[in-house]
Amino acid sequence: MMYRYLVFILVLFGSQVFAEPLSLSVTEISKDLAAETVDIKVIELHESDEEKSNTVTYTGIPLNVLLQYLYPKQWKTFEGEIYLYALDGYLSIVDAEKARQGAAYMTFARADDQPFTINNRNQQERDVPLAPFYLVWDNLENPELLASNAYAWPYQVFSIELVSDAMLQSLLPEGASASVEAGFDGYKNNCLSCHKIDGFGGNKFGMDIRQSIKGRSREELYEWIDTPSAINKFTTMPPLDPGVTGENRERVINRIIDYLQAI
Numbered sequence: 001m002m003y004r005y006l007v008f009i010l011v012l013f014g015s016q017v018f019a020e021p022l023s024l025s026v027t028e029i030s031k032d033l034a035a036e037t038v039d040i041k042v043i044e045l046h047e048s049d050e051e052k053s054n055t056v057t058y059t060g061i062p063l064n065v066l067l068q069y070l071y072p073k074q075w076k077t078f079e080g081e082i083y084l085y086a087l088d089g090y091l092s093i094v095d096a097e098k099a100r101q102g103a104a105y106m107t108f109a110r111a112d113d114q115p116f117t118i119n120n121r122n123q124q125e126r127d128v129p130l131a132p133f134y135l136v137w138d139n140l141e142n143p144e145l146l147a148s149n150a151y152a153w154p155y156q157v158f159s160i161e162l163v164s165d166a167m168l169q170s171l172l173p174e175g176a177s178a179s180v181e182a183g184f185d186g187y188k189n190n191c192l193s194c195h196k197i198d199g200f201g202g203n204k205f206g207m208d209i210r211q212s213i214k215g216r217s218r219e220e221l222y223e224w225i226d227t228p229s230a231i232n233k234f235t236t237m238p239p240l241d242p243g244v245t246g247e248n249r250e251r252v253i254n255r256i257i258d259y260l261q262a263i
């Protein structure tokens with residue numbers, strides 16, 4: 001099998017550092033983990049909808065195996081979140097326990113030697129480069145993953161960080177009410193990937209979220225979260241997960257707004 005020479009920069013920083021920064025290439029990983037490099041066939045969520053499912057086979061390393069390789073002493077007992085940073089500023093958060101279940105793969109090529117790109121229907125973008133790394137989930141062997149959305153499939157991943165639960169909790173105001181705590185969970189799952197707080201989180205939109213929402217009414221915030229294209233048809237901001245519907249959708253959005261107003 002022919003491997004592409006891509007550099008995977010591992011950046012670890014802040015008070016929750018577990019190792020020194022590392023620089024690894026696919027060639028090095030494939031040599032050390034040759035028996036673990038696999039071809040994984042998935043239903044490509046970025047290119048599928050209710051009417052049509054598009055399958056693609058990628059080449060990569062199981063995420064759990066890669067993390068054990070990177071952190072031979074720390075990974076087995078680590079509790080917290082894995083942060084995957086993308087070149088476009090997107091941040092994907094994966095729970096450590098979920099990563100250990102073995103359904104996630106860090107891929108670096110298509111198995112059929114076709115271009116390592118994607119058509120992101122949700123953001124109306126075509127031929128988006130996936131390199132250096134693209135995280136995919138085995139949704140053929142685990143059909144429950146078909147109910148998840150494409151936000152959990154980050155591409156252009158160039159850095160990774162292990163973050164303790166305590167670091168995340170620092171973003172929750174002291175004495176937060178139950179609705180604010182629920183809103184923080186909603187924000188973490190739907191918004192933190194692109195919108196940062198105090199420099200923590202994704203950097204896809206640059207500005208701290210508190211500056212972005214200043215002066216906006218609750219009604220306007222609701223529409224931005226629910227259907228951003230209704231406010232700005234040129235925005236690349238996707239709506240809240242389409243899988244969250246009905247009264248539950250209203251509840252999730254309102255709780256996120258409660259959190260935003262609390263901070």
